[in-house]
Amino acid sequence: MLLLVLLLYSCFCSETSGAPLASYQLSPLKPRDPDTAASVDTNYRSTPEIIWTCLATTFICTWVSVHPNVSQGPRWWDNMRDRLILFGWTLLAPELVLVFAYRQWEGVRLLRKLHGEEWGRVQCHFIQMGGVVISHEGQVRPIELSKVEENKLDKVIDRSRVVEAEILDRSKGDELSKGLVVIQTTWFIISCCARAIQRLTITNLEVITLAYAALNGMMYFFWWDKPLNVRLPVEVEVKVKDTFDRVSREEKSEKGPEGERAQTILDIISLPWTLARATMRYFARTTSKLSGSNIKNVNPLYYTFQGLDQTIGGEHRLKGMLTSFAITSCMASVFGALHLIAWSFPFPTPVAAELWRASSIYSAASPWLILFIAFLSFWAIADTSSYAYKTLASINKILILLYIPARVILDS
Numbered sequence: 001m002l003l004l005v006l007l008l009y010s011c012f013c014s015e016t017s018g019a020p021l022a023s024y025q026l027s028p029l030k031p032r033d034p035d036t037a038a039s040v041d042t043n044y045r046s047t048p049e050i051i052w053t054c055l056a057t058t059f060i061c062t063w064v065s066v067h068p069n070v071s072q073g074p075r076w077w078d079n080m081r082d083r084l085i086l087f088g089w090t091l092l093a094p095e096l097v098l099v100f101a102y103r104q105w106e107g108v109r110l111l112r113k114l115h116g117e118e119w120g121r122v123q124c125h126f127i128q129m130g131g132v133v134i135s136h137e138g139q140v141r142p143i144e145l146s147k148v149e150e151n152k153l154d155k156v157i158d159r160s161r162v163v164e165a166e167i168l169d170r171s172k173g174d175e176l177s178k179g180l181v182v183i184q185t186t187w188f189i190i191s192c193c194a195r196a197i198q199r200l201t202i203t204n205l206e207v208i209t210l211a212y213a214a215l216n217g218m219m220y221f222f223w224w225d226k227p228l229n230v231r232l233p234v235e236v237e238v239k240v241k242d243t244f245d246r247v248s249r250e251e252k253s254e255k256g257p258e259g260e261r262a263q264t265i266l267d268i269i270s271l272p273w274t275l276a277r278a279t280m281r282y283f284a285r286t287t288s289k290l291s292g293s294n295i296k297n298v299n300p301l302y303y304t305f306q307g308l309d310q311t312i313g314g315e316h317r318l319k320g321m322l323t324s325f326a327i328t329s330c331m332a333s334v335f336g337a338l339h340l341i342a343w344s345f346p347f348p349t350p351v352a353a354e355l356w357r358a359s360s361i362y363s364a365a366s367p368w369l370i371l372f373i374a375f376l377s378f379w380a381i382a383d384t385s386s387y388a389y390k391t392l393a394s395i396n397k398i399l400i401l402l403y404i405p406a407r408v409i410l411d412s
Contacts, residue, residue, distance in 0.1 A: 025213050054209040057188045060181055061212040062090040066097065067223040067301055070130040070233050079231045082301050091247065092407075093280050094215050095331035100302065101222035102327055104128060107305035107330075108225070111145070115153040121225040122164045131167070132157055134239055134248055135234045141248035145305045148247050156247055161236050173228030182220055185213040196341075204342050204356075208411060211338040215331065226307040325374055329367035334405075336363025370399050 066086045071079040090097045108124040126132065133140050134156065148156055168174070192210050195202055238244040339360040347353035377392045 022153045043234050050203055050205065053188070054205045057185060057209050058091075058212050060184055061209075061216040061219075062094070063087050063217050065183055066090050067101075067226045067228050069128075069303060070230050071300075075389070079229070083229070085301065094212060094326060095221075098215050098219050098222075098331050099328045100304070101219050103304040103306070104226065108283075111153075111305055116151065119153065119159075120164050122167055122227065123159075123162050125226040125303045126162060126230070127157065128152075128303070129228055129230070130303065131170075131227065131233050132162060133235055134238045134244060135235050136238050136244035139244070139248075140235060141244075142300060143213075144247055144249035145402075150265050156238065156243065157236055162233055167227055167230075167365035170230045171227035171370055172230075178220060178224065180229075182217065185216045188213050202341070202345075204345060206325050206346075207342045209340060210341070211335050214338055215335060218331075325371050329371040332367040333364050336360060336365075336367075336406075336410070339363065355409050359409040363403065363410060366399055366403055370396055370403075373399075 003107055063083075066083070068079075068082045071082045086097065098284075104125070107128050111124040111128065112119055112121070127143070128145065130142055133142050135141075143156065185201050189210060192202060192206055238247075337360075340357070343357060343360070345353075347356065373392050373396050377389055
């Protein structure tokens with residue numbers, strides 16, 4: 001949907017191109033003259049050329065670069081569903097997916113610290129992403145890594161079943177394909193920087209794509225060793241039942257509160273509000289899983305290893321939440337600040353220009369304000385039932401809700 005909006009925006013708003021500096025007055029982009037194409041200035045680019053380059057780069061940043069966990073369903077559309085969900089989140093909130101990639105990178109580092117450096121990064125990524133399931137007498141379950149005691153991973157998983165070469169053979173990506181994606185996005189960033197240095201025209205669509213491309217490099221850094229698009233896990237048999245029961249994880253459904261069905265006239269009238277609340281709960285739950293504030297996350301799609309059970313809780317939980325919040329705020333702020341490049345660009349109307357500038361400032365500043373209020377709530381106000389705590393929590397919710405329209409304005 002966002003790509004369609006960008007396409008229509010670029011097609012019908014030809015006056016949105018502009019210069020990076022207000023002191024230089026540049027003319028709008030003009031179509032190339034076929035008779036003088038050989039000697040035409042590099043500032044003259046066709047609209048389809050700009051749209052194609054931006055859409056291709058955005059697709060690379062939101063679909064090709066995303067490394068989903070192993071789907072727990074055996075059917076091909078289960079894997080496609082998971083990829084589409086992450087694709088949508090990368091399109092709408094790329095900073096959250098980047099934090100998810102960081103948390104998985106940190107989880108691999110923690111796994112190797114607890115169970116030995118002999119476990120390679122590729123192996124740990126594969127285990128963390130759900131690439132290994134354990135079985136006992138016909139029962140097959142995922143592994144709950146937080147229940148595997150320190151230096152006991154060898155007792156649960158036979159390392160000969162998770163050889164790095166075989167894992168890479170299952171992966172749909174290698175160093176060459178990942179390198180080409182990085183080169184493509186890097187080329188786009190360099191070309192935009194070069195046009196800015198030469199004081200050539202840059203469109204708003206290119207600024208939006210530049211923000212996606214900038215986060216793509218960091219995302220690939222965290223997911224470089226993670227296998228790409230693995231559809232089926234490896235089944236490892238556990239002979240001791242006590243071990244199987246202790247380290248396995250039963251899948252839990254995530255159903256919303258019951259009783260929200262339209263059974264009366266009043267229910268039917270309030271149905272839009274009920275749907276709106278259900279949508280907000282879904283976005284809140286998913287955001288908490290991607291950002292790491294949900295420590296006990298059992299959804300395989302967003303699973304990351306965050307430590308052993310005895311260390312999850314109390315100060316560790318608070319530290320993990322604040323660390324995730326800080327990283328999320330930093331990524332969101334960078335993503336919003338990149339849109340400030342278009343500050344002096346010409347817009348169709350003065351109102352559109354002011355909306356863009358205000359949204360850019362809010363997107364860059366609000367994450368740090370939200371982080372500060374969260375920090376103040378956790379550390380300065382210990383009582384979660386107090387009036388002050390609830391007031392700060394309500395302010396944060398309002399700030400987060402205002403962040404959504406600001407992002408919509410920037411991406412449209």
